[in-house]
Amino acid sequence: MSSYLNYILPIFYFSLVWAYGKAFFADQLWAKRAKTPLLIGTLTFHGLYLAVRTIIFQHPPVTTVFEIFSMLAFSVTATYWIIELRSHRKETGYFILNIAFFFQLASTFFIKDTPVVPEILRSPLFGAHVSCALIGYAASTIAGAYSFMYLMLYHEMKASRFGVIYKKLPTLESLERMTMTAIKLVVALLGVAICFGIVWLHHVYQNAHYDDPKLIGTVIVWMMYGFLVVARKYFAVQGRKIMILSIAGFFISIFSMTIINIFFSGFHKFY
């Protein structure tokens, strides 16, 4: 059953991105009306899929990269829904949900069924570590998406082009504020995830070492985002530079989660 749901899920995400895109670029009334119900429907279906998978495999789907990708798609979509509810602004959905769609698509095609979970992954500390890291990465994705929107609007305004991007996106100040809020969340959550991870590491390995590429990658990402917060607050670095660094941070996060995790990881490789 879980595999059926797994293949239906990207169709939900595709329809969602399609509706948000049609509403943003073509101003179509049906899309404007359909997008939020579709968002709630997709989240419900995704929640059902994750629950079914948890029941079937007897562990939360956070133990492999592509399970985490699916969780990430869910977290990004859920976070976006909260933003939409709170801000009453629905224009940014297309850009954020596109990323969720690609996370889910990758997960759907590459996810493997893992009925047996190593004992070390059953620790509550591991759960806290993964949850914080997951929400941190979701925040990083959202910061990246808002930064991308900022740069698009920035260039449109610099070039005096007053098309759909100019008309539909929120103000530059809003986009910068939302990016910075997401970046602060990344710093806080990845920081906590790293701390939990280190404590858990000592708990499960007698001779713990810190040269794991995934750990180093995550610390670099965390420091990079931390630098952005400090630079913004104390050195008045604003606008375009912050956004470029935020997008770079997002790509390094993805690199750390995928390439490093799959090909170079030390103790982060559990299977």
Added chain:
Amino acid sequence: MNLLCVGISHHTAPLDVRERLWFSSDEIRRTLPLLKPLSAGESVLFSTCNRTELYVLMENGTIEPDVLKKLLIAQKSAAGKVQPSDMFMMTAGDAARHLFRVAASLDSMVLGDVQILAQVKEGFNLATELGTAGVFMNRLFQLAFRVGKRTRTETEIGEGAVSISYAAVELAQKIFDDLQKRTAFVIGAGETAELTATHLRGKNIGKLLITNRTQERAEQLAQKVHGTAIPFNSWCDALAESDIVISSVEVNRYIIQPSDIQSLVRKNRNGPLCVIDLGVPRNIDPQIKELENIFLYDLDTLNTMIDENLQHRKAEIPKVDAIIVDVLAELTQWYSSLEVNPTITALTQFMESIRQEEVAKNINRFNPKDRELVELITKRIINKIIHAPIVNLRNGQETSLTERLQKMSAIQKLFGLAKSSKEDSHAE
């Protein structure tokens, strides 16, 4: 529909003619009561910058439009200066459609003008206060307001700035969220600078600094827009604390150079700066556009933006037309329902439906042999109850249109007939 509309607008007469027919509230108060003796059952008169329009519900359909035109001209003592031929006239559905177009701002000089609806409302409220707007005008104008409201919410006809000064403010609003926390610096005190400063004040700009080579003029403008005048030679300091700079002075050289902006960066002022150059020749070196976080716009850019916005507004016209057709159909349906025969039919059907419902509920309590009798008796009761109202309604056809409309409207409201007929139409 015995509706007649006469008026003057930018489509029919130039400004120097139509300004002669502009009615103040007091003048409207004096004019509307004069229409009653002319068999005007109900009337509404309003004036805006570009139009004066009089809507009259004729009692017998006998008022000559020229009589109304001449009355308006006479009331303003504009004979000889304004001719009846400068004015337009419309009747029935055309007049209603015209009012809806006015409320939707399709007929405005600036397509999508947001002020027109408030001005029409003001005119209607005045007529209500004077008692010249009755059942018909109330319905007509409420529908017009609905057209105006739907136009604002369902279309983008009012979106985007269509004047230079407003476009300048709109650009700043696309960069900054809340202008209340921002400082704007206006260089110049001419007409364009004043309009822009007024718009900025209207958008609750936090701090408004004004400078001009003639300090006195800067102070006058500052007083007008609740700003602060600063000496022309200290504009560099003002620049350092500004988020928005608007320059509109006549100069032969650039007054703001890239080096001025770079010096701001050295002062740790890195945030976005919106610079609007409304001067001809240009006041600000276009090279500053290359600097990071600096958004520079000149008159050409603003004109392009306005053209694009106007095109966008024009593209929305079919959507507004569809709303007007929709609401016009509702008006026509409502008006037809106020005719005597449809009202009688609706009342009879209403009573009969109650009778049938009650009989159906209770018929099993009677012996089978009595059931036919129950049908007969209840029918007789209903017929007797509605006999007198029906006779009165039929006899009332000779009374004035306004009275008849009031009577029909009252019956429909009392028995909820309008509601049920609307439900029927939706069901269809």
